[in-house]
Amino acid sequence: MEERQKAISVIAPAVKRPTREEAEAAVEVLIRWAGDNPEREGLRETPQRVARAYLDIFSGNFKSPADDLDATFPKEADYGEIVLISDIQFYSHCEHHLVPFFGKAHVGYIPSEKILGLSRIAKLVRTFAHRLQTQERLTAEIAEELQKGMNAKGVAVIMEAEHLCMSMRGIRQPGTQTLTAHFTGVFKDEPIRQSQFISLIRQNEK
Numbered sequence: 001m002e003e004r005q006k007a008i009s010v011i012a013p014a015v016k017r018p019t020r021e022e023a024e025a026a027v028e029v030l031i032r033w034a035g036d037n038p039e040r041e042g043l044r045e046t047p048q049r050v051a052r053a054y055l056d057i058f059s060g061n062f063k064s065p066a067d068d069l070d071a072t073f074p075k076e077a078d079y080g081e082i083v084l085i086s087d088i089q090f091y092s093h094c095e096h097h098l099v100p101f102f103g104k105a106h107v108g109y110i111p112s113e114k115i116l117g118l119s120r121i122a123k124l125v126r127t128f129a130h131r132l133q134t135q136e137r138l139t140a141e142i143a144e145e146l147q148k149g150m151n152a153k154g155v156a157v158i159m160e161a162e163h164l165c166m167s168m169r170g171i172r173q174p175g176t177q178t179l180t181a182h183f184t185g186v187f188k189d190e191p192i193r194q195s196q197f198i199s200l201i202r203q204n205e206k
């Protein structure tokens with residue numbers, strides 16, 4: 001099922017969207033560029049499929065990340081420590097080659113006046129991941145949005161991913177992991193907080 005979405009891109013509202021037919025024609029050109037025949041049986045419906053798949057893969061372009069933070073609750077009594085969601089699987093696409101990079105996100109925050117529905121953190125990761133990205137920007141955007149939306153005391157995000165543009169082409173170095181981190185608030189100001197975050201992730205890995 002095709003995901004319902006707004007017609008206007010959140011990140012590029014001024015850019016005219018092509019029609020679906022134009023998008024399908026572009027896929028057909030790429031098939032020919034790859035040296036194959038778009039008329040052959042197996043490829044005949046591929047342009048339509050790819051145009052449809054793009055609506056899902058890049059659905060984050062049509063979503064406001066702030067909307068993902070819509071389930072909040074008053075903070076429980078004295079809870080003042082970190083809330084960590086580790087091992088959030090994500091799939092994104094590198095903006096240089098339009099091929100996937102994928103891996104795990106570890107997201108922690110220290111609440112101030114309210115706490116966030118846990119699923120909403122994974123939702124936020126998905127919204128930003130389902131855009132053309134660099135891993136660095138993806139990491140920073142998740143952290144900054146969570147910081148802003150929750151007015152958190154601090155946010156810590158670490159992402160580890162394999163980039164297929166490095167594995168299957170170019171340098172052809174499969175299995176490398178790229179690690180990125182972004183810290184705000186107390187995680188930025190107090191190195192001890194960063195260490196706590198990292199040791200909690202390690203503990204979870206055991």
Ligand SMILES: Nc1nc2c(ncn2[C@@H]2O[C@H](COP(=O)(O)OP(=O)(O)OP(=O)(O)O)[C@@H](O)[C@H]2O)c(=O)[nH]1
Pocket residue numbers: 094095096133134135136163165166169170171
């Ligand atoms: N910093 C950063 N670089 C990335 C990311 N994804 C891919 N790249 C790199 O972007 C660079 C693009 O380099 P270019 O020389 O413009 O393109 P290219 O000739 O295809 O380079 P190669 O990938 O090395 O074959 C490469 O070094 C990629 O590894 C990312 O998320 N962050």
Ligand SMILES: [Zn+2]
Pocket residue numbers: 094095096097098099163165166
């Ligand atoms: Zn790439």
